[in-house]
Amino acid sequence: MTTPTTSLAPLRVAMIGSAFMGAAHSHAWRSAHRFFDLPRLPVMQVVVGRNEARTQQAADQLGWAEASTDWRAVVEREDVDLVDICTPGDTHHDIALAALAAGKHVLCEKPLANSVAEAEEMTAAADAAVARGVYAMCGFTYRRVPALSLARELVAEGRLGTIRQVRAQYLQDWLADADVPLTWRMDKSLAGSGALGDTGAHVIDATQWITGQSITGVSGLLETFVTSRPVAGQASGLGGVGDATGERGPVTVDDAALFTARFDGGAIGSFEATRFALGRKNAIRIEINGTDGSLAFDFEDMNVLNFYDGTQPSRLQGFTRIYVTEPDHPYVGAWWPPGHGLGYEHGFTHQVVDLVRAIGAGEQPQPGFADALAVQRVLDAVERSAADRSTWTGV
Ligand code: SOE
Numbered sequence: 001m002t003t004p005t006t007s008l009a010p011l012r013v014a015m016i017g018s019a020f021m022g023a024a025h026s027h028a029w030r031s032a033h034r035f036f037d038l039p040r041l042p043v044m045q046v047v048v049g050r051n052e053a054r055t056q057q058a059a060d061q062l063g064w065a066e067a068s069t070d071w072r073a074v075v076e077r078e079d080v081d082l083v084d085i086c087t088p089g090d091t092h093h094d095i096a097l098a099a100l101a102a103g104k105h106v107l108c109e110k111p112l113a114n115s116v117a118e119a120e121e122m123t124a125a126a127d128a129a130v131a132r133g134v135y136a137m138c139g140f141t142y143r144r145v146p147a148l149s150l151a152r153e154l155v156a157e158g159r160l161g162t163i164r165q166v167r168a169q170y171l172q173d174w175l176a177d178a179d180v181p182l183t184w185r186m187d188k189s190l191a192g193s194g195a196l197g198d199t200g201a202h203v204i205d206a207t208q209w210i211t212g213q214s215i216t217g218v219s220g221l222l223e224t225f226v227t228s229r230p231v232a233g234q235a236s237g238l239g240g241v242g243d244a245t246g247e248r249g250p251v252t253v254d255d256a257a258l259f260t261a262r263f264d265g266g267a268i269g270s271f272e273a274t275r276f277a278l279g280r281k282n283a284i285r286i287e288i289n290g291t292d293g294s295l296a297f298d299f300e301d302m303n304v305l306n307f308y309d310g311t312q313p314s315r316l317q318g319f320t321r322i323y324v325t326e327p328d329h330p331y332v333g334a335w336w337p338p339g340h341g342l343g344y345e346h347g348f349t350h351q352v353v354d355l356v357r358a359i360g361a362g363e364q365p366q367p368g369f370a371d372a373l374a375v376q377r378v379l380d381a382v383e384r385s386a387a388d389r390s391t392w393t394g395v
Contacts (some may be wrong), residue, residue: 008033010081011040011356014074016048016095016102017086020238021109021139024085026062026374028348030394035334036353039360048074062276068108075099082359085109088184089192093118094371100129105359106136107351111201111379112372114192119369119376124255128367137355137365138372140205140283147305149330150322151288151295152210154307160290161310166207166261166269167287170199171280175255178226179241181233186251194253196222197379199284200273204375205367210295213265214374219258219391220382225276241385259382282344294319303341355365 003354013029015022015026029042040112045066048071049055059067068074075098083099085092085108099106106126113119126136142148154160172195174180184190185198208214230242232247256274263269277283296306296319306319325341327333331350335342358365384393 008041010043012043012045012081014080014086021086024348028352032352038356077177088190089114090190100125110140111197119373123369123373141347144347147324160293163267165289168203169272169285171277171283173278175275179242179244180239182229182249188252195273196257213263217259218259218261220385222254222386225255
């Protein structure tokens, strides 16, 4: 554990949005410098929300010095160095462009935007800002799960040989009940898409990053099982209990998404994202098969990476369950004694660590907006493919 030092130059943060992601990011801004050596000291300057009382409550609870309801004024403030965007997708574009124009570094939640056109504009603005020493990063947090970072290292070391197949699933079940109330996540004009962009985007980014290969084409299938939901109800966590007897509003996004893909290094992939996989709470499953070995990961057992070394003599072969809790595993040494394990929140802390270190070094943080634009292009291709029924073959 490192000792927080006030001799570091501050990095004054404004966070826009204070719900689930806002709470996760706040935890990261609070804890990063207490466990990792950072070149700048994060200062939780101001949190922004729409409702004054609720935002003040969030500031008090999450540890922000101030609350505001005016993001446009906040991104212009002299005493803000970085804008952290934790709002629904429909606002990412405007906030990011305004922040970059005002010379602020940006951390933007995924998916980067609600369309390729928006993402292109954001990426152009981020590219232009680099010359001014201003950096933008997209929050594909799962890159910072130690087991997935280790997976990327093993692929880069050539331990899997040539990658042949990628199998990726992001399974949740918080919408399986047809009377979960309607929220922004089910409104295309606010969220951009449903399971596809919300969680599918994570596994698209993770698999491209781990394999070092880019997706070049897809064939997609989207489904909305429950087309209307209660307008009123008690939201809790992601889901909640809706008024089953009252007014219903339309669900305009996909509940589940499936697609197959080709990667530029010759691999083929299958992808699935759903909020209807009853019993699966946050099952991010990634399996990669190469000519020399395989990797398998499930976030519901997030401290474990399964590795099959096909170069071993056959009498010794079998998946090795690597418990990714050793000091020489990515990020892990900064935390607890060996074997004690990490949780969901640590990925966000590692994200802050990598961002602040890149800013301190004057380097582009990863993933930048260009990487997020690449993901956006895949999302868009899946939607176009799913809408085009001409290649659907009846039986
Ligand atoms: C909801 O599906 C959600 O909160 C996503 O928006 C997050 O990106 C993911 O980390 C957890 O699930």
